[in-house]
Amino acid sequence: MMNSQSNEQPCVSVSKSNWQTLERFVEIRSSWLTLIGEKLQDEQKQILDYWRVEKADSVVIITMQNDRFLLPKPSYRPGLGRTTLDFPGGRVLPEQTAVNAVPNILKRELGIEESEITSIHPLNQTGWAINSSFSNQTLYGVVAETVSEATVNPEKLTPNIYPTTAIGIDNLLRDLTCLQCRAVLLEWRQNI
Incomplete structure (x- = not known):
């Protein structure tokens, strides 16, 4: 919408x-x-x-189940030298589209099977330039929803719960340090 x-x-x-x-x-x-x-x-x-x-293009996936965001446990980011909270994401290979990359990324990062994904909606059809003066890489934002009874490995999930409400989005924006993740979330919020 x-x-x-x-x-x-x-x-x-x-x-x-x-x-x-x-x-x-x-x-x-x-x-x-x-x-x-x-x-x-x-x-x-x-x-x-x-x-x-x-670099290969990348995709950041806003993953939702039962009106809450599903995010993997924070992971170590060598560029920052610390652990950060991020949405699931990864590279889009030359033979893929961003939408085609989503099932494998969600399987790897959250343990979600492709059959448990009910919808995948791209937020942009052409990639956004990540740093046009230094890199050719573009970013795609995608929203994926899962069936309510999808099994998500709790060991892969962040312990924090972020509902898809205004307060939940504000709390998530406070906790996300990745500008790419923040931009995709803000783009999604603008269009809901």
């Missing part, structure tokens, strides 16, 4: 830039990402060193 008061901004026309890639001076590949260093020439003919990362 869409919000009756739309805050949509007019589309901005984007033109191709006159920037040119002059040289790729480093490329480091792994199964997770490719790090690229390049010399670029901008529109003023300045030569700049730029670093960027190529």
